[in-house]
Amino acid sequence: MKDMIPVDRKMSTMQDSKISARGVQVYYGDTHAIKDVDVEIADKTVTAFIGPSGCGKSTFLRCINRMNDTIDSARVMGDILIDNEDIYDPKVDPVQLRAKVGMVFQKPNPFPKSIYDNVAYGPKIHGLARNKADLDEIVEKSLRKAALWDEAKDRLDAPGTGLSGGQQQRLCIARAIATAPEVLLMDEPCSALDPIATAQVEELIDELRQSFSVVIVTHSMQQAARVSQRTAFFHLGNLVEYDDTDKIFTNPQDPRTESYISGRIG
Amino acid sequence: MTDAISDLPKGKPATGGHASLLSESPLMKKRNAAEARFKLYGVVAITVGLAFLIFLTVSILRNGIPAFTQTVVNVEFTLSQEEFDEAESKMLKTAAYTEIFVNNITAQFQERGLDVEFDAGTIERLLGKVGGDLRSFYRENPDQIGQPVGFELSTASRVERYLQGKLTRDMVVDGRFLEAADLDVVDAMVDAGIIGTAWDWNFITGTDTGVDNPGGAGIGASVIGSFFMMLVVLLLSLPIGVAASIYLEEFAPKNRFTDLIEVNISNLAAVPSIVFGILGLAVFIQFAHLPQSAPLVGGLVLTLMTLPTIVISTRASLKSVPPSIRDAALGVGASKMQSVFHHVLPLAMPGILTGTIIGLAQALGETAPLLLIGMVGYVAREYPDSLTSGLLDPNSAMPAQIYTWAARSDEAFFEKAWGGIIILLIFLLTMNIIAIILRRRFERRW
Numbered sequence: 066m067k068d069m070i071p072v073d074r075k076m077s078t079m080q081d082s083k084i085s086a087r088g089v090q091v092y093y094g095d096t097h098a099i100k101d102v103d104v105e106i107a108d109k110t111v112t113a114f115i116g117p118s119g120c121g122k123s124t125f126l127r128c129i130n131r132m133n134d135t136i137d138s139a140r141v142m143g144d145i146l147i148d149n150e151d152i153y154d155p156k157v158d159p160v161q162l163r164a165k166v167g168m169v170f171q172k173p174n175p176f177p178k179s180i181y182d183n184v185a186y187g188p189k190i191h192g193l194a195r196n197k198a199d200l201d202e203i204v205e206k207s208l209r210k211a212a213l214w215d216e217a218k219d220r221l222d223a224p225g226t227g228l229s230g231g232q233q234q235r236l237c238i239a240r241a242i243a244t245a246p247e248v249l250l251m252d253e254p255c256s257a258l259d260p261i262a263t264a265q266v267e268e269l270i271d272e273l274r275q276s277f278s279v280v281i282v283t284h285s286m287q288q289a290a291r292v293s294q295r296t297a298f299f300h301l302g303n304l305v306e307y308d309d310t311d312k313i314f315t316n317p318q319d320p321r322t323e324s325y326i327s328g329r330i331g
Numbered sequence: 332m333t334d335a336i337s338d339l340p341k342g343k344p345a346t347g348g349h350a351s352l353l354s355e356s357p358l359m360k361k362r363n364a365a366e367a368r369f370k371l372y373g374v375v376a377i378t379v380g381l382a383f384l385i386f387l388t389v390s391i392l393r394n395g396i397p398a399f400t401q402t403v404v405n406v407e408f409t410l411s412q413e414e415f416d417e418a419e420s421k422m423l424k425t426a427a428y429t430e431i432f433v434n435n436i437t438a439q440f441q442e443r444g445l446d447v448e449f450d451a452g453t454i455e456r457l458l459g460k461v462g463g464d465l466r467s468f469y470r471e472n473p474d475q476i477g478q479p480v481g482f483e484l485s486t487a488s489r490v491e492r493y494l495q496g497k498l499t500r501d502m503v504v505d506g507r508f509l510e511a512a513d514l515d516v517v518d519a520m521v522d523a524g525i526i527g528t529a530w531d532w533n534f535i536t537g538t539d540t541g542v543d544n545p546g547g548a549g550i551g552a553s554v555i556g557s558f559f560m561m562l563v564v565l566l567l568s569l570p571i572g573v574a575a576s577i578y579l580e581e582f583a584p585k586n587r588f589t590d591l592i593e594v595n596i597s598n599l600a601a602v603p604s605i606v607f608g609i610l611g612l613a614v615f616i617q618f619a620h621l622p623q624s625a626p627l628v629g630g631l632v633l634t635l636m637t638l639p640t641i642v643i644s645t646r647a648s649l650k651s652v653p654p655s656i657r658d659a660a661l662g663v664g665a666s667k668m669q670s671v672f673h674h675v676l677p678l679a680m681p682g683i684l685t686g687t688i689i690g691l692a693q694a695l696g697e698t699a700p701l702l703l704i705g706m707v708g709y710v711a712r713e714y715p716d717s718l719t720s721g722l723l724d725p726n727s728a729m730p731a732q733i734y735t736w737a738a739r740s741d742e743a744f745f746e747k748a749w750g751g752i753i754i755l756l757i758f759l760l761t762m763n764i765i766a767i768i769l770r771r772r773f774e775r776r777w
Contacts, residue, residue, distance in 0.1 A: 137585060164664035174655035176674060187663035244663055
């Protein structure tokens with residue numbers, strides 16, 4: 066590829082790579098949205114994708130759990146491996162993949178059902194609970210992990226849509242982690258939230274790092290700096306720079322990264 | 332600052348950006364006038380619409396309500412055991428009963444000092460076959476013999492119209508149905524106070540009669556015919572329509588072929604209903620040899636007609652479910668089908684139900700396709716006695732029955748047609764109310 070950008074790939078420091086993407090290209094019809102992206106995402110780490118609007122960071126995120134399959138015009142090329150298995154292999158059922166790779170969306174989108182049913186839905190369809198007691202336990206554990214249990218335990222039968230915005234987003238996180246995923250993708254999870262709710266969700270993301278590999282797309286560089294250990298900067302469909310968060314923000318290698326974090330572009 | 336103020340033309344109202352807020356600018360006046368005119372058009376349009384609605388309602392009620400009542404002659408009658416035995420021993424038994432009845436009425440008239448000549452023929456023209464009615468009553472209830480029994484005998488429709496003033500003496504041509512002299516007897520009955528009006532249950536529960544007996548005609552059998560048709564329509568069009576919409580909206584690939592199907596469905600919704608009628612005639616009756624005039628065939632034809640309505644409304648309500656819900660379901664690893672059936676369909680349910688009921692209501696009032704499959708003009712004299720006979724035996728339907736009555740020459744049927752319209756409208760209103768209730772309930776749940 067002519068527009069391939071050389072990326073500084075210092076992966077030697079990471080032993081346990083959870084997701085590795087090699088030469089990923091995404092087209093929407095004729096639009097080339099992702100251009101030859103290579104990335105290694107470590108387990109039990111928060112990796113942030115930053116970049117200006119339309120740079121392809123969300124598109125790339127949606128490739129990791131094959132949500133792009135639902136868009137007719139989208140075509141994905143290249144390899145994405147999770148635990149060394151190619152998720153775009155014809156033998157892979159995307160439905161099974163999505164149980165392993167949970168996702169939290171930009172806008173809180175709880176099901177119009179009770180709080181309990183929201184969290185219990187995933188375990189139910191994947192057969193993770195053998196009986197009601199099991200299910201109750203999963204629901205409680207997930208809500209506790211999502212720091213929603215204390216607020217919601219007395220009204221598990223209340224509709225999830227009746228919660229406040231921040232609570233709804235935490236409910237969505239609880240719903241995503243209830244299926245016991247190994248990777249958690251978050252697409253701008255705080256963009257619809259106020260600063261207090263954002264702080265709560267960020268704190269939560271930091272805790273989730275203990276159990277999952279978390280990939281978060283964010284518009285806010287401060288957020289990336291606060292929650293992530295590794296940061297990838299996307300620009301016009303290219304992965305410009307990918308390194309430890311500290312390094313990206315203090316000593317960026319690429320002039321475009323520097324321009325973006327200092328506010329000159331984007 | 333002072334310079335700017337002194338620049339303003341003195342004495343004249345300020346224009347443009349410097350205008351005072353206290354006076355309207357010419358452009359603003361124009362815009363306000365346009366708005367006022369538009370509001371006026373709206374009020375006029377609604378007033379005209381309401382006026383038509385009121386006119387329609389009043390005329391339906393005024394013309395239709397008499398169909399629910401009938402004119403009756405109340406007679407108290409005592410039959411002794413001897414009279415019963417004597418009448419039963421005669422050759423012409425009903426004629427004997429009629430004679431006893433005539434004598435009884437004559438006696439009642441004489442008691443009140445009224446003097447009218449009449450015979451068994453008059454009674455038959457005015458009240459129908461009274462002798463037969465009396466005989467069957469006493470044969471069934473022999474314990475009533477010797478006791479005074481009050482009879483309520485319905486009069487011929489002509490008598491009713493004479494009493495309503497719609498039929499005058501000079502209009503009467505002596506004949507099989509009525510003679511001018513018979514009206515004297517009616518007058519005498521009025522004077523004797525034995526004639527009155529009663530609620531006519533027979534109109535609602537009864538069956539249709541031949542062309543010569545408007546008084547006895549009822550809409551009941553046609554209601555049952557309509558019911559079976561709606562049953563067929565509901566059982567076929569709801570599952571087929573909803574399944575087709577879900578497939579087209581959620582699963583089908585978007586290509587030229589599905590586009591073609593979509594255009595065709597929209598066009599089908601606009602096809603005149605008589606076209607479906609002739610299609611039904613050709614396919615269901617002439618090709619498949621299903622029985623003519625059967626509610627099953629009517630239901631099949633109306634299903635064809637209702638399907639596009641249901642498909643369009645179902646697709647619209649599926650489309651209106653926010654995509655974030657689909658994403659959420661797919662994101663936790665639901666399959667496409669699980670996301671549709673667990674999340675999208677329940678949210679689309681109120682819209683689907685409303686569309687279905689509106690489609691059904693449309694089908695209930697549809698007449699033209701029934702013309703072609705033989706339901707119009709069929710005289711529904713009998714109630715079906717089982718589910719299969721309800722579906723397969725010839726029957727009429729409410730709108731077909733109304734059309735049949737309106738087309739008959741006897742003016743008395745006209746009143747029945749208006750009455751039938753009231754019944755039909757009651758059914759339609761009920762269905763719409765059910766649609767509203769269902770929609771409310773489902774909306775509250777989600």
